[in-house]
Amino acid sequence: MVKVNNIRVHVDDEQCFGYARCVQIAPGTFSLNSDGNSVAGPPSEAEEVIREAAWACPMQAITITDD
């Protein structure tokens, strides 16, 4: 896996309400699981795009940490 940035992305499954805003903004990083909740894979968009996705989450379920 090619690393494009140095962040770690986590979606809190309990807080996620499945709005999929993050999936729309950063589809390379976020996807929906079978429950309709978002899960984060390895960060593949630019850091600022992923930060925008985290910011856009209505439930603030996404956390980004420096790797």
Place this chain on the structure above:
Amino acid sequence: MTDSAPQHTTLPKVRRAETYRLDEHMSNEAYRVVVVGAGPAGIQSAQALAAARIEVDVIDTLPTPYGLVRYGVAPDHQNMKSCMKVLQRVFSEGAAGFIGNVELGRDLSLTDLLEHYHAVVLSMGSPLDRALGVPGENLAGSLGSREVASWYSGHPDLHGWAPPLDAPSAVVVGAGNVALDVTRVLAQPAACLRDTDVPEDVLQSLEASQLRDLHLLIRRGPTQTRFSPAELEELGALRDVDVVVHDDGELELINEAQLERVQAQNLQTLRKWSRNSATLAPRRIHLHFFRRPVRIHGDSRVTAVMVERTALIDGRLANTGHIEAIDAGLVIRAIGYDANPIAGLPFAAETGTLPNDRGRVLVPTGELSRVYVAGWLKRGPNGRIGTNRSDAQETVTALLEDLPGLPHPSRPRTNLRALLHDRGVEFVDYPGWLAIDALERRLGADRGTARVKTGRRSRMLKAAANSGVQDSPKVEGAS
């Protein structure tokens, strides 16, 4: 309001037929549960019950569903309120009934409920502000965060009241996100809240506010708060507001490497602010660490707060005896919540919860009480909206295990509405709420925003009552 007939007007056809059949012929066969409290914990309990094909009604003291999503989440956090779109489904799909403006203990007893349903799930949360326990706490101008948040959220119980905003300085006590919410709403220019759903009278009070300095008192240090990093950062982004950090030089001494990620992020934010020079903004938020209120001063109302410095000594918080005064005409404590005991049930006063085993309310006889609990009343006032999903699921799992062994209720589910009608209770059903929702959207359109809340209960009830005579089907707005 007429009886339950309008309740069925928006139900999908299949569901309507099924309900009819159950009402007429099999009402005593179907499992049915009533949930008391239409906040996130109650609605998510209803969702879990409906998924198990249990008939559900959700009761609330308010004419509206969604609890603290409507009356706790701050108006400038409309984004988070959008979870109502997810919570509404159980009602809009007809999987649960809503019966608002009905109070347990006033309009209905627990016994009334157990006569109509196999089981009761209590999810009324923690509606009281915890006390500081300092002299002067009961002076006028000393308030709890719940009162203040209820006020700016347009809660009907606080309609016509406003906190005193006529003094130049206020103190907020607390180290969590609620303290940040209250501070943020009072500090930002009222104009910034115009495009939110704050009621018009709240907006007018905020426009007339004389507040210049808001002092946030935090008992512990900069890395021992419960602030979410995103919500702390928001203070710095407020228009026409300076954030001033009073840290006694503490910030630069902290070793970042040893901190948990959340605390490290908060530390970065605080250090950034402490290096900022003031811009002479019209309002200032002061963050005071290692400070606790020891006395609230005033004759007829609050005029000052006496504050003691605290210190961490060997990891334990100690008082230093060093006292200073902060002038303030308003003190708001945001230090947590407490719950009301329920008549006839045990209550754990120290945690503000009903003693329970995975949601089963425990009674001294050791028998199944048929009463269950979910949300803050079960686990204490902590966690966020989504935390209630697993909490509610656990309670419903226990309830479903017990259900086959529970006695059948003596009266049909629909009789409860008739009972309320007989008692003269002006209850609001789901179409009634949709009419209130429509009213708020019309008020919003007048102000150029998505919604403006009305805090007047009589106006809400009137709108809901009129929904019963309209025959056009209504749908809860999409935004």
